[in-house]
Amino acid sequence: VTVLIRISEDFTDAPGGRHRADGEWSGEEFREDFLESHMGSPVGEEIVVDLDRTFGYATSFLEEAFGGLARVFGSQAVLSRLRFISTEDPELIERINTYISHSHE
Amino acid sequence: MKRGWAPRRRLSGFRLQAKYRRATELRIKAGDSFSIINNPIETLETFQNLTEAVVKSKRPVYFDVRDSRTVTIDALLYLLALTNAFRSFGFDYAIRGNLPSDPEAKKIFLESGIYRYFESNSAPLKSNSQCVQVFAGFNADPRIAKKLCQFAMARLGVGKVATRGLYDIVMEIILNTVQHAYDKRPDHQKWFAYARYEAESESIRFTILDSGLGIPQTVRRSFVEHFQQLVKLFGIESPNLDSELIKSALAGEFRTKTQQAYRGKGIPRINSYETSGYIKALTIVSNQGYVSPAGSVSYALPYGFLGTLYSWRMTK
Numbered sequence: 001v002t003v004l005i006r007i008s009e010d011f012t013d014a015p016g017g018r019h020r021a022d023g024e025w026s027g028e029e030f031r032e033d034f035l036e037s038h039m040g041s042p043v044g045e046e047i048v049v050d051l052d053r054t055f056g057y058a059t060s061f062l063e064e065a066f067g068g069l070a071r072v073f074g075s076q077a078v079l080s081r082l083r084f085i086s087t088e089d090p091e092l093i094e095r096i097n098t099y100i101s102h103s104h105e
Numbered sequence: 106m107k108r109g110w111a112p113r114r115r116l117s118g119f120r121l122q123a124k125y126r127r128a129t130e131l132r133i134k135a136g137d138s139f140s141i142i143n144n145p146i147e148t149l150e151t152f153q154n155l156t157e158a159v160v161k162s163k164r165p166v167y168f169d170v171r172d173s174r175t176v177t178i179d180a181l182l183y184l185l186a187l188t189n190a191f192r193s194f195g196f197d198y199a200i201r202g203n204l205p206s207d208p209e210a211k212k213i214f215l216e217s218g219i220y221r222y223f224e225s226n227s228a229p230l231k232s233n234s235q236c237v238q239v240f241a242g243f244n245a246d247p248r249i250a251k252k253l254c255q256f257a258m259a260r261l262g263v264g265k266v267a268t269r270g271l272y273d274i275v276m277e278i279i280l281n282t283v284q285h286a287y288d289k290r291p292d293h294q295k296w297f298a299y300a301r302y303e304a305e306s307e308s309i310r311f312t313i314l315d316s317g318l319g320i321p322q323t324v325r326r327s328f329v330e331h332f333q334q335l336v337k338l339f340g341i342e343s344p345n346l347d348s349e350l351i352k353s354a355l356a357g358e359f360r361t362k363t364q365q366a367y368r369g370k371g372i373p374r375i376n377s378y379e380t381s382g383y384i385k386a387l388t389i390v391s392n393q394g395y396v397s398p399a400g401s402v403s404y405a406l407p408y409g410f411l412g413t414l415y416s417w418r419m420t421k
Contacts, residue, residue: 012247013251014247014248014250014251014272015247016245016246016247016276017245017247017276017279017280017283017284018280018284022244022245022280022283022284023244023245023246023247023283024246024247025247053265054269055247055250055251055254055265055268055269055272056250056254056268056269056270056271056272056273056276057269057272057273058250058272058273058276058277058280058371059273059277059370059371059374060276060277060280060370060371061276063370088266088269089266089269
């Protein structure tokens with residue numbers, strides 16, 4: 001089973017900062033409202049995150065959304081369940097994987 | 106058009122005391138180049154004089170920029186931020202001023218919208234030029250970053266993908282202001298952002314500043330511990346401490362005040378955009394530090410900057 005989350009359509013085309021307290025559309029909000037519910041579902045469900053068509057991402061947003069997810073569920077679990085799509089900026093996927101792998105440092 | 110300006114907040118009964126005002130008014134004259142990024146020492150000395158007049162001597166000020174032949178927006182935004190800080194700290198002030206006689210300098214002053222904002226009691230901070238965008242805010246509003254990207258797309262003729270890095274830069278700077286710059290004064294969190302398209306170089310100059318604690322102040326504790334260790338080990342001394350702190354923050358060598366290593370990635374990321382050539386002429390002024398990574402220029406300022414100023418240029 002695959003779940004597809006298209007950030008620009010399902011969340012916003014203008015992602016915000018790290019925490020909800022920073023303002024709208026934060027990484028914390030995306031993690032809690034979109035990612036964590038799917039991570040809590042039965043093992044084997046692949047979560048595909050489409051990163052394209054937004055105006056961009058603050059580093060803090062990416063770290064909190066995906067590095068933060070790894071701090072909750074563990075880096076290996078997140079890396080094995082999440083897959084990313086970014087035809088506009090493929091380097092973004094490498095950065096996110098680094099945030100997940102180094103989430104506790 | 107009136108020939109002078111004055112910020113909206115005045116001393117109580119100021120209008121009724123014009124005779125007294127003229128007698129006690131302190132004239133502060135800006136230099137030939139009224140620019141923090143290009144002429145930081147003289148310009149910050151001017152602001153130091155302004156601050157002393159308001160805070161210490163509590164005298165009305167006439168801010169004279171008539172003979173300033175070049176003006177950059179950072180100085181005007183700082184004037185705005187300073188008066189905002191005076192107000193937030195509860196200082197009553199009275200500042201009047203004039204406009205530069207140089208046409209180009211005057212144009213920058215007028216098209217910024219700051220003149221109108223100062224002069225009026227009700228005007229919003231809004232540019233009156235298609236080449237300029239100016240914003241002020243209290244939180245990390247992604248809509249501002251989006252608007253600046255749309256402005257860059259329109260003026261530089263580039264697509265959305267080309268401005269994704271700009272979005273990252275703007276958001277990180279604003280986030281730093283909201284999260285760190287004001288520390289125990291969260292009710293006074295205010296930043297100013299400005300973008301101006303310059304046709305002759307086909308580029309956009311971006312300026313964002315706040316009047317908060319400053320980068321050196323927010324990373325000082327961990328650095329001082331580290332620095333004291335170095336001094337002890339090697340017997341060295343640095344007269345350029347704030348610049349070293351800014352450079353270290355750019356290099357990602359320090360943890361933020363949260364002491365969490367996964368934090369503090371934003372400023373190094375901004376630096377990486379400069380290193381890769383995505384942006385040019387990045388300059389950061391904060392407290393007594395001046396750092397321009399592209400030219401490897403950094404030095405200590407004799408007069409402090411209240412907060413942090415980021416300035417950079419972006420071309421197609």
